[in-house]
Amino acid sequence: MTKSHRTTAATTVVGLIIAGAHFVGATSAHADEVKPSIPPGTEPSASPPVAIDSNAPGLKIPQGGTLAPVKVLDIAEVVEDLGGEERRQETNQTVMMALQSEVLFPENSAVFNSQAAARIQAIANEINTQKATRIRVFGFTDDQGSYEHGKELSKQRADAVQAELAKTVTNPSVVFDVRGYSEDYPIADNGTEEGRKKNRRVEITFPRSVGG
Numbered sequence: 001m002t003k004s005h006r007t008t009a010a011t012t013v014v015g016l017i018i019a020g021a022h023f024v025g026a027t028s029a030h031a032d033e034v035k036p037s038i039p040p041g042t043e044p045s046a047s048p049p050v051a052i053d054s055n056a057p058g059l060k061i062p063q064g065g066t067l068a069p070v071k072v073l074d075i076a077e078v079v080e081d082l083g084g085e086e087r088r089q090e091t092n093q094t095v096m097m098a099l100q101s102e103v104l105f106p107e108n109s110a111v112f113n114s115q116a117a118a119r120i121q122a123i124a125n126e127i128n129t130q131k132a133t134r135i136r137v138f139g140f141t142d143d144q145g146s147y148e149h150g151k152e153l154s155k156q157r158a159d160a161v162q163a164e165l166a167k168t169v170t171n172p173s174v175v176f177d178v179r180g181y182s183e184d185y186p187i188a189d190n191g192t193e194e195g196r197k198k199n200r201r202v203e204i205t206f207p208r209s210v211g212g
Contacts, residue, residue: 084198094207095130097123101157101200110156112164120161123204124168132206136177137162140203142196143183155180161202
């Protein structure tokens with residue numbers, strides 16, 4: 001967050017069970033034609049816990065039964081600035097930074113505004129600190145306009161962010177996975193302008209270094 005009035009952040013810690021969480025391998029900075037069912041890092045938050053009757057017969061282990069192997073829960077910490085322009089999500093394995101398109105680009109454009117480079121360079125510096133070698137850059141739009149236009153625009157914006165990151169990321173062996181998803185995978189309600197603003201975003205995801 002680059003301005004003093006954004007230093008106050010609302011933090012929500014939610015437990016997510018991320019089955020087999022891992023970083024998607026990529027071989028180039030070009031879009032993969034195979035679309036995952038859910039883009040990594042954009043999974044919905046956990047639902048409220050269901051009320052449990054501790055005396056329910058179905059909860060008792062049958063005679064001779066054993067407990068399943070222990071699973072480690074990956075905890076996601078989400079921090080969003082007060083304007084919602086920047087959203088940071090951290091797990092034990094990855095860091096995801098989501099920037100609303102309005103803070104990077106003019107409306108319906110993939111050309112950076114005057115503040116975009118500094119924001120992206122700050123993320124690139126953190127990537128250097130984490131010594132990340134695989135970086136996902138995913139673009140998203142709201143549901144206004146045609147799906148195909150959103151697909152093209154979201155990919156162009158992701159490409160622009162990747163190119164700016166590449167200027168500052170120092171690891172010569174870094175691999176980028178760059179994709180545009182149009183209106184797919186919204187994180188807010190497209191029925192309101194506030195929700196559409198959150199859905200118009202570029203997400204940058206990279207692994208945390210061991211012990212980081």
